[in-house]
Amino acid sequence: MEKLKANISNMLNPKLKLNPKIFDKDVEQIPIRKGFGEGLLKAGEIDKNVVGLCGDLVESTQMNVFAEKFPERFVEVGVAEQNLVTIASGMSAMGKIPFCASYAMFSPGRNWEQIRTTIAYNDRPVKIVGSHAGISVGPDGGTHQALEDIALMRVMPNMDVISPCDAIEAKKAVLVLAKSDKPAYLRLAREKTPIITTEKTPFELGKAEIYWMPEMGLAQVGIIVTGGLMHRALLVAKELEGEGIKTKVMNLSSIKPIDVKAIVALARETKRIVTVEEHQIAGGMGSAVAEVLAQNYPVPMEFVGVQDKFGQSGTPNELIEHYGMGKNSIKEAVKKVLKRKS
């Protein structure tokens, strides 16, 4: 038992100072959106030009933390997502760094063309914050489960796309985005999510990190993850290690800019890739990885994500299992890709 623990501490990339309690039953769980709230407060303290705009969802997007501390820099726009982002564009033209928060389904879901014309086309440093993304929104049902937002935003020129794996990474992402002079989309989730990283874990735009790796020798499969499914992917990697299958798990929170070098290096080593995301398979992070590999180093790939379907009401866990993004689905995808010729 002691030996296994020692091994695990080597397999969780020690350079990244990840949460040592990741595999404990009582691992701390915090909603990813909470990290946004804390990050925005901090960004507001650092730079007086940071402003917050919200579309009648102040508490559930966690913008209340900023709004209470800086009421003079908070703008309530009401249930009007088209206005939300266009007002933000105007404010950015006068030197502000606006963060606009709503649910991902409505922003960027409803106001895509407004974002394209007034923010991306103008290259204004507005940050679109889409909370409650993914199937794990749960009981609200399919109308509220944004499963297309990564695709919508990553096709837009000038737009960066970030999907953090936990609340701590979300907080760091906010601080980095507040300093960037580019437009960006930050994808958040509603549900409590296990804490993977620590304050000391690095976060950089355009950089992917290997969170899990074999203690010795080469990995046979590379698992690339974005967002809140990271914990499940790590649990799978650990179980597979027990079954004698060596994997590497990459956190691809920065979907755009994308870390071509790290993705190609992983594919070179493993010759097989599985991508994992809470999003439609079409157009999502997995597609972004496929674009990179098809051009640079083609290898067999399997995609874990939603398969061209809308969601429905249920608990987050029920839905993740039902729509094929649970631990078993990830494990099956790894075994399937292993059987393919590389």
Place this chain on the structure above:
Amino acid sequence: MLLTDAKIKELENKANDIRKSIIEMLLEAGSGHTAGPLGMADVFTLFYFHILKHSPKNPSWDERDRLVLSNGHICPVLYATMAHAGYFPLEELKTLRKFGTRLQGHPHREYLPYVETSSGPLGLGLSQASGMALADKMDGKDKDRFIYCFMSDGELDEGNSWEAFMFAGKNKLRNLIALIDRNNIQIDGITENVMPLEPLADKLRAFNWHVIEVSGHDMKALNEAVEEARKVQDKPTVIIAHTIPGKGVHEFEKNFKWHGKTPNKEEAKMALHELRTLGGKIKSEHQ
């Protein structure tokens, strides 16, 4: 903002020159919009040559007023006015809509940084102008400069326009002055047939705006309307400027078909003749 009779005469001549440039540009480009730009030539002339605090030789001057053109499709009048005001050479107007031009078919601020925003897709300008006005209010600069937004009546069909009217009314943005080009036409016909807007002034008042109605071709009345707007303390102002689409060229006036088409050689020749003779007032064509 005293406007003398001599100055009015000068502005009217300038507007006529700008109309000629618009016809020449559109003929060269072969596509684009005719009626809207001609209809707004007087308004643009008054603003760029009398009202706006701006510096064509130093376009990024921070203290300048901001003018957001929401209905980007009338950009020939924006480009022509800016060229006449000295932002760039008149010669460049001939590049409108051509490959590599700074004068894109609809304005793009990365190509032409002198425009405050890119526009074309309708209903987005007033929100951006509201954001600019709110940012200035936050910074205590709402008494130093004004944010103007020119918009069309057709784009009031867009829900986003009304979201912006609601927002600016709520935030009492006194430094925001919108001007609606009320020319009563849009691509599919007369606005009141396509999607009725009236009673427009009442609607805007109900959204907590100060409303002024004026002719868009009367320099003196327009100037007074802007003066009145700048004195309003507790709300944004919208000037409904009644214009004649195609103004200045008899054939183009009041026919919605000229909204989205350009003149051919013969039509341009006729239009330029009318403009050069000041509508037949003088015999020889002046240049």
